[in-house]
Structures are given as C-alpha cells and as structure tokens.
Amino acid sequence: MISENLQSSMLGDVEVFRIIEWSGPFAPALGLVPESGAEVWKDNENWLAPDHWEPGSGKAVVALQTWVLRSAGRTVLVDTGVGNGRERPGSPRFHHWQGDFLGTLAQAGIRPTDVDVVVNTHLHGDHVGWNTTGAEGAWTPTFPNAQYLIPARDDFHFGPDNAYAGGHRPDDRLIYEDSIAPVHRSGQAVLWDGTHRIDEHLTLESAPGHTPGSAVVRLASGSDRAVFVGDLLHSPVQILRPSCNSCFCHDPRQAEASRRRILDRAAAERELVVPAHFGGAGAVEVRREGEGFALKRWAAYAAP
Template identity: 65%
Template sequence: MADDNAQGFVIGDVEVFPVVEWAGPYVPLDALVPDLPPEAWREDEDLLVPDHLQGGRAVVALRTWVVRGGGRTVLVDTGVGNGRERPGNQLFHRRQGDFPERLERAGVRPEDVDVVVNTHIHGDHIGWNTHEVDGNWVPAFPNARYLLPAADDRHFGPEGGYAGGTRPDDRLMYEDSVAPVHRAGQAVLWDGTHRLDGGLVLESAPGHTPGSSVLRLQSRGERGVFVGDLLHSPVQIPHPECGSRFCLDPRQAAATRIRVLEQAVEERELVIPAHFGGSGAVRVAKKGGEFVFRNA
C-alpha cells in the first residue's frame, strides 16, 4: 500500500494529514454495518465506489491523524501496533508493519509529539501508544501527554474486569498499550469535555464504547470534527440509525451519531472519521430532512 501522507488538508491555520498503517477492502459492508437495508449502499454507489466500497466489501483504513499547528503536534489515535497478541482478530494479531517509518517520512519524530488523543480504547486506536524496548512495553512518544477517556479506562482496565473478561483481546490490549502509559505517568484521564487549547476540545460521544469521544477543531472560522468510530462507512450518514457491529451500545451510538452529524451540518464542520477510505474526510449536509454526504 502506498503512503497516504500527501492527502492532507488545512483547517484555518492548522495542518491535518493522515499516516496510514494499512488500508484495503475489509469485510462485506453488511457484515460491518449489519442493520443496513440491503439496497441502501446502491443509493450512493457512485459516491462509495471505489474509495469506500470495492466488490461489495467495505474499504477501511487504519489511520492516525496528525494535527499540527501553534507549535504543537497532536496525534489522533495510534492504530494497531506491531507484535501484539490479538488472537481475536487475525488482521491485528502479531502484525508487523512500517508505521514508525511512515510517521518519520511525514516529518514527525516520536520526540516531537506533544499530545496523543485516543478517541476510545479499542485495539486499532491505541496500538502505537507503546513500543517494545528490551522486552518491555513503554510509551512510544516520550514527551507526550496521552489523553484517555476515563469511562473507557474504567471499562477496559482492571477496574472493569477488562471489559468484563468476555474477550481475551481486551485485557491484552490494555496491558500492552494503556497500562504502560499509566506507569510512565503520561496518562491524562478525562470525563465530559477536555480543552486542549482554544481551538481543540474533546467531547464525550458514548455508545460505540462507554468513553467514545470526538475531537473538535476550530481555527480562523473553519471547523472540523474527528469522530473516531462514530462512523465506519459513509453509508451510515444517510442511515445514522445503523451502527457498526463493534458498537457496545448500538442505541446510544445511534443517538450520539445523529447529534454529532446535526452539529456538523450546523457548524459546517468537516467530518473526519478514523477508518474511511479515500481522503478520509467527508462534508455533510441535510436534504429533505435527511443527511447527505460528499467526499471532501
């Protein structure tokens, strides 16, 4: 897969660009968004193919967003990571890739990162929080504060029995990608809202996980919103009631998705999910009372 770093954009005075760990057709669209009416994707086929849909399979990307402005470098989500034990997902299990090299080719050295935002605690959003040094997992970004939703930290950590102990991967991902950040004193837990500065604000957006969040960016009158896994495919925009198979509380996730999309329309925010194909971002509007989208 070719580097995707060139497909960035600017919001006001802030540079935003992706570093892609992996991208390609993943699973059939109806397996990713199981409640989607069978005919729904055909309604927007011209907008979905080929960036978001190929051969009936949803195109997804494991993407970290780099947000650079005001002398600060922020990473939004950190992918899967290398060498992780993830027996529940063979795409992630013991993966080996060149993400650190991709990050450096994009002009980002580990010591330059000031803030890491994990929109939620899932294995494909926290993996490069850490790397292995002499057999131990340690923070990959030595000078960064790691912003973690407190509700997810409780749910997926030992306090919540590692998400109730139903999936071995949940304990594994917490212990190799979150616990080392706590031990290093670099973790910052937050609830409700958390302001990074005048132009970046984290807000709770629960449903996908208990602590799922969005990051709002505002600069010089322009706006964007990083929505993490609130959306897995653009086809959910005209059908916001349809969640992904990974949502822990589908009903709450749908209500959150509608609320965030309504604000995106009102504020003219660029919607920036974690996993979309193509440029990774879309514009959202309303037509006839329904949400519509176009690729950014």
Template identity: 60%
Template sequence: MSLGDVEITRVVEWSGPIRTARFIIPDSDEETWRRNRGWLAPDFWTPDDDAYRCRIQTWVLRSEGRTVLVDTGVGNGRERPQVPQFAGLRTDYLARLRAAGVAPEDVDVVVNTHIHYDHVGWNTEWRDGEWVPTFPNATYLIPGADNAYFDPESPRRSRPPRDDHERVRWEGSKLVYNDSIAPVLRAGQAVLWEGSYRIDGNLLLETAPGHTPGSSVLTLRSGTDRAVFVGDMLHSPVQVLDPDWNSCFCDDLRLAARTRRAWLSRAAELRELVVPAHWPGHGAAEVRQDGDGFAISAWAAFPRG
C-alpha cells in the same frame, strides 16, 4: 491541508478490505449499498465481493506550536485473537510518521478517541523486553470512562459479553489494555479526562458515548474553519445516509445511534468537516441534512491515494 491555523496530515498504517459491508454495518440493507455504488465503490466498498474497505490511520495536527496525534492504529507485534487479520502486524508506521516530519520525540499530545485495538496500538512499542511508550515526551489523553470500562481490574465493567463473539472481543481487549494502555499509565504520561478537555485554543475534546462508554470527538475551530474528528462514530459513509445504522463494534446500540445523529446534525448546521478514523478515499467530508438522514455535500481536499 490546513484549517485556519491548524495543519492536518494523515498517516496511513494499513489499508484494505475487512469482512463484508453488512457484517461491519449489520443494520444496513443491500439496496442502499447498490443504489449508491457510484460513489461508495471502489473507495469504501467493492461490489463484486461485498467487501468493506477501510484505513487504519492517524491524523496529525500541528496547532499552536505543538504536534498532536489523533489515534495510533494497531501497532506492531500484537497478540489480537479478536482480529486475527491484525495479529503480529508489521508495518513501517514510524517511518511514515517521520516522512511526515514527525519523530516520536516530537509528539506533544496523543489523543485516543476510545480504547479499541486499532486506536491505541502505537501508544507503545516493544523495547528491552517490555512495552513502553512510543512517544516519550507526549501527554496521552485517554477517556476516563473507557479506562474504567476496559481495565481488567475495574469493578465498573458494565455488563457481561452478550455472545461468543463479544466474549472473544472482551478477552482480546484485556490484551489491548495491558500492552497499549497500562504501560502509559505506569509511565505517568496519561491524563484520564471526563466530560471535556481543552487541548489548546483550537482543539477541544468532548465525550460522545455509545460506540464505547468513553468514546470521544475532537473538535477543531480556527478562524472560520471547523472540523470534528469523530473516531469510530462513522465506520462507513452509509451511516451518514442513515445515522441509526450502527457498526458491529458499537457497545450501546441506541446510545450510539443517538450520538451519531446529534453530531451529524451539528456538523451539518455548523458546516464542520467530519473526519472519521477509518474512511479511505478523501478521508473526510462535509454533510448536509437530507430528509430523515444526511448526505455528503463535499469531500475533503485530501488526495484519494
């Protein structure tokens, strides 16, 4: 689809169920899922087994003559103790990118909305015995706050893990950093940005912390069309209904909820298309204010398949 002068394509790396709905969105209640099953199922949730459904996908933007990738998925052949489901993953992701008209050497900009395993994996690939940047001509835009937080050598790690689950995630995040971030930094292809970063006349990166310290959103404004690529601010549409509901992956729960509500309020006011990282189905939606929360007012024009 196109918004103004920007063409948007989605490239799916993986699609399927992950754990249960209330494991992923632990603040949510069963009654809300059941009451909204008519539109949550089957794209986002399967009631029979209470499975949360998601997609790992990249948004490809063609803007002002350049090709921009928003998030790069899990990647192949990774060691991921924190998510055994994606350890040693093997997909034809690069072939799917090529089918969308994008060869690795064609990519000008890679946006990592934050440093989590399913947003940075294809930053690199294994070649000649080492991890090297997958996109040789690209500038990788990485939130500086996340880089400082997840770098195993950084003194700015803000707090110790809260429990064994977080401890496994933190140990896993070291592997993510070492195989998907550090090689890009060593290659001199990364820009660590703070606050905001203007990519071109249509695209602006802005900080949106809470999910991680450096979580960011990419806003698109072209002509009268607007969109906001929100990364993991929204794992499920039920968080549109109640923005105070965090995912189990959010780092600072209160800040994540405030950030989510603020950006949804702006999207409703400005009629921005909200484009999360992991939604199946139509993949994106417009929202409207609905009491203390929000509601879906229209789905994006992407096919559900």
C-alpha cells in the same frame, strides 16, 4: 520519495497530516453495518465503489489511520492505529502485524520525541496500538514527551477493575496491558470526562455509545471547522442512515444518539467530518436531508 500513505492539508492555522497504516477490503458490508440493508449499498454503488465498498466481494473498504495536528505550536496525534508485534488472536488480520507507521510519520518530519499530545478517541485495539513500542512484558510509551488523553469511562470499562470489559474477549486484556497500562506506569496518562480543552483550536468532547467513553475532537481555527469522530462512523452509509450502528458498538441506542448529534452540528456549522476509518478522501462535509444527512463535499489534500 513521499509515501502514498501520507497526505496533508491546512484547516485555518492547523496543519493536518493523514497517516494511513493500512487500507483495503475489511469485512462484509452487511456484517460491519448490519442494519444498513443491501439496497443502500447498491443504490449508491456509483460513488461507494471502489473507495468504500467492493461490490464483487460485498466487503466494506476501510482505512486504519492516524490524524496528526500541528496546532498552537504543538504536535497532537488523534488515535495511534494497530501497532506492531501485538498478540491479537481475535483480529487475525492484525495479529503480529508489522508495518511502517513510524517511517511514515518521519516523512511528515515528526519524530516520536516531537509529539506533545496523544488522543485516544476510545480504547479499541486499532486506536491505541502505537501508544507503545517494545515486546511482550517490556512495552514502553512510543512518545516519551507526550501527554496521553484517555477517556476515563473507557479506562475503567476496559481496565482491570472491570476485569477488562467483563472478560468476554481475550483481546481486551491484551490491548489494555500492552497499550494502556504502560502509559499509566510512565505517569503520562491523563483521564478526562465530559469535555477537555487541548489548546485554543482543539477540544475533546464525550460522544459515548460506540464505547462507554468514546469521544470526538473538535477543531476551530479561523473560519475552518472540523470534527474528528473516531468510530461514530465506519462507512459513509451511516451518514445516509444515521440509525445504523456498526457491529462494534457497545450501546447501539446511545451510539445512534451521539452520531445524530455530531452530524447535526456538523451540518449546521459546516464542520468537516473526519472519521477514523473512511477510505478515499477520508473526510467529508455533510448536509441535512430528510430524516438523515447527505454528503456535500469530500476533502482535498496537497502533497506534504
């Protein structure tokens, strides 16, 4: 039986799998996107609920997911979720989390040894967790044949040379040491900045602000276009109000500039916008509207 946490689609010659690690009400909407204002949620309740907002509790609904791209004969993972068995005292929901991510990946016909490239759009804990498997003191790369593409600016910011993002959050040290450092030790880490060509269909591009090195993945195949935007967007409300950052953005002004630039190009070039955390269909086409943008069409999937 195929899990409800696995969906697929085709974008040109690229096969796309959506692997959902967890989904549900996450945090108060006005805490997640503090500057959004209550009215935008209420005014759009008819489509925000139930996939993106739970009106009764006031919580934003999100998903933790990995996008798997079979492109140019290779298998590429975009972000790797939370991971199992992690010490995450600052994130109680995912402290010592246990899930079946690898089982869902197997249902898509993908074994860890099949993965050629892992992209971490940024180095927050819910994007790097399955980089490694093991246990405390013995973490090793989950994907032994893969090249791990890691933004150089994030690697420095969250790494030991910057004392793990300045030492403000214990989780930053834990995340780096269990999910990033083992990839460096194995020789599989590739640091990049600016742009990085993955293959004929896929390109990495810096989009800083959410973190110093946060990035997007652009897909172009045939007439299809998509942009995997990581955490530039946590909620569709930020499409309507692109000036609104999430509470997790490191540099709010830079994050807004990156968000507007990416959405502007997506509207102009009809790119499917694929955020890391949208519930529901998980991806959407956008169009320009006034000072911001509007939703045009949600993505559709087939059974894998």
